[in-house]
Amino acid sequence: MNEEGHVYRVSGTLVIAENVKNAKIGDVVHIGEQELLGEIVRIIGNKVAIQCFEDTTGLRPGEPVINTNKPLVAELAPGLLGQIYDGLQMPEKKLFELTENPFVRRGYKLPPLDYDKKWEFIPEFTVKKHINEYVKLEKYRVKVGDKVEEGSIIGSTQETSAIEHKIMVPYGIRGKIIDLREGKYNIKEPIATIELPDGTKKEITMLQYWPVRKPRPYREHLPLTTPLITGQRVIDVFFPIPKGGAGAIPGGFGTGKTVTLHQLARWCDADVVVYIGCGERGNEMADVIAHFPQLKDPRTGKTLSERSIFIANVSNLPVFARESSIYMGVTIAEYYRDMGYDVALMADSTSRWAEAMRDISGRLEEIPAERGFPAYLAERIASFYERSGRVVTLGHPERIGSLTIMGATSPPGGDFSEPVTSTTVRFIGTLWALDKELAFQRHFPAINWLMSFSKYAELLEKYWARKDPKFLKLREEALTVLEEAAKIEEIARIVGEKALPDDQRQILLTAEILRHGFLYQNAFHKVDTYCEPPKQIKMLSAIMQYHEWTKRLVKEGNVTIDEIRDVRISVTTPEGEVKQTLAVTELEKVRMVKGTDYIDELMDKIKEKLDELAEKHGVIL
Ligand SMILES: Nc1ncnc2c1ncn2[C@@H]1O[C@H](COP(=O)(O)OP(=O)(O)OP(=O)(O)O)[C@@H](O)[C@H]1O
Ligand SMILES: [Mg+2]
Known part of the structure; x- marks a missing residue:
């Protein structure tokens, strides 16, 4: 009889061991001669079930199992920034150098931080x-x-x-x-x-060390009052997320989750960014490992790695390592929050994390709930998003830190009623719903403005009122136009746009400009990629001003939409050539012009032409 802890049975990455000393749920153990890492997930009499973080090929019954008597912890110290870790805090860059392959890790144990660096x-x-x-x-x-x-x-x-x-x-x-x-x-x-x-x-x-599955304590939760500025118009204006808020970005295959989260990581005004790439395609991650450290921080001109940490779990790793990456990331994020920083965490995609949970639960033969996910799925998702917040930290001096959490979900077939997406939606305050139809039309970010919401918008009203008193009214009016346009489009689908009365067509025209000139934002265009808030407001007021003018032309002068659409202004091209172009097209193009002076010039020209049209029809604008 073997009295020491040893392997009893191996089934995939689930290891049953016997006689493990002082076994507690959550203890990290070393398994077998190779000292594979695992975590105790269940205790049954003198046996324990261990989820192994690594590939168990070759592991045999009888091999030793040693309890470290410690839970999975994060090592927290200077040196975290710029690192690319896996879910166990192994530095991927080092592994990559050592093995020339980010996917081979068995047998390698590397410290998370440099213990020699002074x-x-x-x-x-x-x-x-x-x-x-x-x-x-x-x-x-x-x-x-x-x-x-x-x-x-x-x-x-x-x-x-x-x-x-x-x-x-x-x-x-x-x-x-x-x-x-x-x-x-x-x-x-x-x-x-x-x-x-x-x-x-x-x-x-x-x-210092912190067990990753346990939220780091703080003194007090505070109301969320300041938006996280992202430079993405549809987000900042229509569906904002405050510092300390929780948001989700569900989207089917190829609808723009990764590009959007990358944009947020690059541009948001958080002090520190933690990016979790959870089990996305392997080559995507290898790419990240190679390029992430060199990415330029657009605001400081230095590299992005000076204020970010990357947790990268490639899909080729056993699922359990993916499951832990969420906790590793959020713990590191909380640690910087506790210093009094505004931290933003992005997780792409939390569906991979939930699938890891399903996989583990299946192997443990737990009774499954909806679509095979464990019954505790909702509890786990809730406790992840609940780690967001704006808090007064422990200790002196009194300081405020925030952690904003943004997670993508990948609903199979784009069906948002599936368990991970529908559960996530219950625990977040901002939803950026990606629409495959919009993505198909190459309208990016494909955030559907009718399905998305921000429950925080009200909390941010005071902030906006102080920043720019016009903002709230503009936002409200633009949203109304978009909603009305959606209803009119339903009818237009049956009778055709041209058959609609001009007042309805006028709303469609404004909605079209909002869509092409405001909501659409090209992440890969050097100017359009980031739109500073004053420019966002300026653009929105220009479009809504145009809306007011054209509404009156239609209402008071019976001017037709075809006439309004045909209004041309003269512009000088960068080559110095003067040409006549449609005012609508120019208005839609301001997103690609740096600064806001151009918007004033353009609006003067448009006003001049619309005035001419108004005069013809006996209207004064
Ligand atoms: N804001 C944007 N500007 C321009 N192009 C975009 C934008 N967002 C997405 N795209 C385009 O859509 C493509 C797919 O986007 P992305 O890889 O982010 O989708 P995804 O939802 O993460 O896909 P997957 O389900 O495969 O993970 C991009 O390669 C890019 O061409
Ligand atoms: Mg993606």
């Missing part, structure tokens, strides 16, 4: 102070004798040129600082000593 630790740091939506940087200095508690910041190190990494007192520790060591240290060397209330002395390093 970081300049200083007992000083800056923290954002929020006064309404204004942010001021405040400087602090820590000294021996200061009282600290869990979450208190005791100093910092400049992790990248973009991010000052705050060193925080780990969870469960409070007391008085009795030693502070300014200077260059690696993340395992002590930089401070804290005397606990019972007199024991605790050395603090720049490295």
Whole structure:
């Protein structure tokens, strides 16, 4: 009889082991001679079920199983930014260099962080102070004798040129600082000593651990009041997400989930970005590993890796490693939130994560619920999105951090009623519903403006009212036009557009300009890829102004839509040639022109021509 922990049976990546010491659910174990990593998922008498994170080929009954007695943890310290990890925090770049193949990992155990690298630790740091939506940087200095508690910041190190990494007192520790060591240290060397209330002395390093499945604690949840600015018009104007909000982007095959999430990662005004590529195609990830570190951060001109972390799980890895990537990503994101940063997390696609759950549940022979997904699917999805929020962190000084979570789902066949999408929709506040019809017409981002929503829009009203008093009215009017146009289009489908009365055709015309000139945004066009909020408002007011003018022409002057559509203005091409073009077309093209001056010029020209038309019909605009 083997009294030591050992493999009893192997079925795929599910390993049944016997006599594993002190087994608890969630404990990480080393399996077999190769020390494969696994996690205990169930205990049955003296046997345990282990989900192995790696390929179990060749593993035999009788091989040893050793309990590390620790849950799956994230290592949190300076050096995280710019990394590309898998779901177990193995650095993929290093693996790639070592194996020249991101998909071979069996047997390789690499530390998540560089334990030798020295970081300049200083007992000083800056923290954002929020006064309404204004942010001021405040400087602090820590000294021996200061009282600290869990979450208190005791100093910092400049992790990248973009991010000052705050060193925080780990969870469960409070007391008085009795030693502070300014200077260059690696993340395992002590930089401070804290005397606990019972007199024991605790050395603090720049490295701390956190079990990934457990949300990191905070003091208090705050209302969401500031939008995450993304530079994507349809999102910022119509379906905004606030800093600390949760959003979902469901879309069938090839409808633009990845491009949209990449756009958000590149352009959103978060301080730190965590991007989880969860089991998408292998070559997509290999591509990411090669290119991600060099991507330019459009705002700072430096590389994007100075403020981002990538979690990449390729589909060739066992499913369980995919399942953990969501937790790994969100834990790292919370850690930066706790420093007082605005963090944005994107997960592409959470469906792959849910499929991993289904797979594991199936192997454990649990009773399945809808479409084979486990009964706890909703609970898991809810607890993922619930880790978003805007919070007052633990410790001193008082600071606010936020974590915005945006997840894609890939409903098979584009059917949004499938369990993962329909469940996700219950727990998020912003929905960007990707429409395969729009994608087919190459209208991008293919966010359907009738099916999408933002429950946060009301919360952001105060913010917008302060920024630009016209904004809310413009948004409301534009949405109304789009909704009315949808109804009119239904009729037009039967009778034909030309048979409609001109007042209805006028609404269709505005909707068309909104679609082509505002909602459409080309991620690959050098100007259009990012639209700054003042330009968004300027564009929207121009279109809605045009709407007002043409409405009056139709109503008061009986001008036909065909006449209005035919209004031409003269423009000078970049080659210096003057030509006559349709006003509507020019209005739709402002998205590709840098800045906003051009919009004023264009509107003056359009007004002049419309005035002429008005005069002919006895109307004054
Ligand atoms: N904003 C955009 N601007 C221009 N083109 C876009 C945009 N969004 C998507 N596309 C086009 O659509 C294609 C598919 O997009 P993407 O790969 O993001 O889809 P997906 O939903 O992630 O697909 P999959 O289901 O395969 O993961 C892109 O290669 C690109 O040509
Ligand atoms: Mg994709």
